[in-house]
Amino acid sequence: MITKRRSLVVLGLVGLAGAFGVCAQPHLPLIGVLVHGFEAGSRFRLEALRDGLRELGYVDGKTCRIEVRYGDNQIERLPGLARELLALKPDRRGRVAGASRAGSAP
Numbered sequence: 001m002i003t004k005r006r007s008l009v010v011l012g013l014v015g016l017a018g019a020f021g022v023c024a025q026p027h028l029p030l031i032g033v034l035v036h037g038f039e040a041g042s043r044f045r046l047e048a049l050r051d052g053l054r055e056l057g058y059v060d061g062k063t064c065r066i067e068v069r070y071g072d073n074q075i076e077r078l079p080g081l082a083r084e085l086l087a088l089k090p091d092r093r094g095r096v097a098g099a100s101r102a103g104s105a106p
Contacts (some may be wrong), residue, residue, distance in 0.1 A: 027059070032090035034082055036075070037098045 033049070035042045046068065050060060060062040067088055069081040085093065 006036070028062075029064045029091040030088060031064055031066045031092045032085035032088060034068060034071070034078065034085060034093075035068060036073065037076065038072050039068075039070050047099075050057045 031053075033046070035046075050066070053060070053064065053066075060066045067090065068083060069085055071077045071081055
């Protein structure tokens with residue numbers, strides 16, 4: 001009987017802890033990045049961004065989350081991708097700058 005009562009008390013406390021967010025995951029800052037070009041062509045710039053953030057103590061998946069959207073050199077896609085990123089309510093926003101291959105001179 002006592003064991004059953006203890007089990008109910010423990011289950012009740014676990015339920016309360018969950019209800020009040022005691023077991024909730026900590027909020028990781030979300031960084032949204034919009035890239036005009038292709039993923040493959042922007043890889044080194046994004047790695048440089050991640051390296052810089054790491055130097056400041058931000059590690060993707062541990063102390064922050066980074067969401068990236070690629071426009072694949074199609075400028076008409078950028079507004080929709082920007083809206084998609086903003087809908088995630090990022091704490092910080094950025095873009096990866098650089099010349100695109102489609103727009104550069106031969």
